[in-house]
Amino acid sequence: MIDRRLETLRVLRERGTVTATAEALHLTPSTVSQQLRQLARDLGVELLEARGRGVRLTAAAHTVLRHADALSAQWERARADLAAHRSGSAGRVRICSVSSALAALVAPAAARLRAEHPGLDVRMCEKESEEAAHLLLSRRYDIAVAIPSEGVPAPGDARFDVRTLLDEPQDLLVPAGHPLAARGTARLDEAAAEPWIGSPERADQHRLMLASCAAAGFAPRIVHEAYEWFAVSALVAHGFGVGLVPRLAPLPPGDEVVRVPLRGETVPRRRIVACVRRGGDAQPPIARGLAALRAAARG
Missing domain, CATH: 3.40.190.10 (Periplasmic binding protein-like II)
Incomplete structure (x- = not known):
């Protein structure tokens, strides 16, 4: 019911380039460009202007997008009303x-x-x-x-x-036999002197670890890096350091590592x-x- 070219323009705003927009919509870049040229001609305004090797949305395009967002929200509500006629x-x-x-x-x-x-x-x-x-x-x-x-x-x-689903606490992951493993809980600063396993490829997780450690009064000494949780767990299990893992993150079965819940004012959460x-x-x-x-x- 809504002109699909408006959806193309909305995705271009989000993705930034014609190529990325085409990839997101499973179209060719030439199809995306053609749709936007046709839309501009039908509306009688310029929607894009050249910027280096790419394009930039014009002020008129942003006006069109404000109305397109409102139309999209209204269409979602219309679909909801129609769905109420079914079971x-x-x-x-x-x-x-x-x-x-x-x-x-x-x-x-x-x-x-x-x-x-x-x-x-x-x-x-x-x-x-x-x-x-x-x-x-x-x-x-x-x-x-x-x-x-x-x-x-x-x-x-x-x-x-x-909508927020939950604020998930982080646990300290230590090897079995570590002094903190039998404590039940620990403060984050009790691991300040430990070597740490970092996860810079998980940007959100890595930033959370650095910020939480800073709030606890220390900078973690990162000596190894891993991305997948099973890899972090393996490094910890073999005594190469400690790490932070989300409460929901699955770990390999076995008793080589121990999750230690953190306590205090600096418990990291995501x-x-x-x-x-x-x-x-x-x-x-x-x-x-x-x-x-x-x-x-x-x-």
């Missing part, structure tokens, strides 16, 4: 999520939906937080479970609704949010998906 027990909800939340929240939520609404088709996919906004805007997914960072919709963004297109939460499949995610988070 609401069937349909599809597509959820993308960061890996740890996919395992600990999304999978249990999908299992609940399968049991309570067998006619509801739930599709899940692991995606990084930075992809959340454009995956929603390109309508490839209906719900994005993410960690707030660059690329994740901010709470005040008029295009999205953002927020996990669910993002949807504004107005989309009124559609029964999406609403049920959000409710199931909230129930999983409470558990």
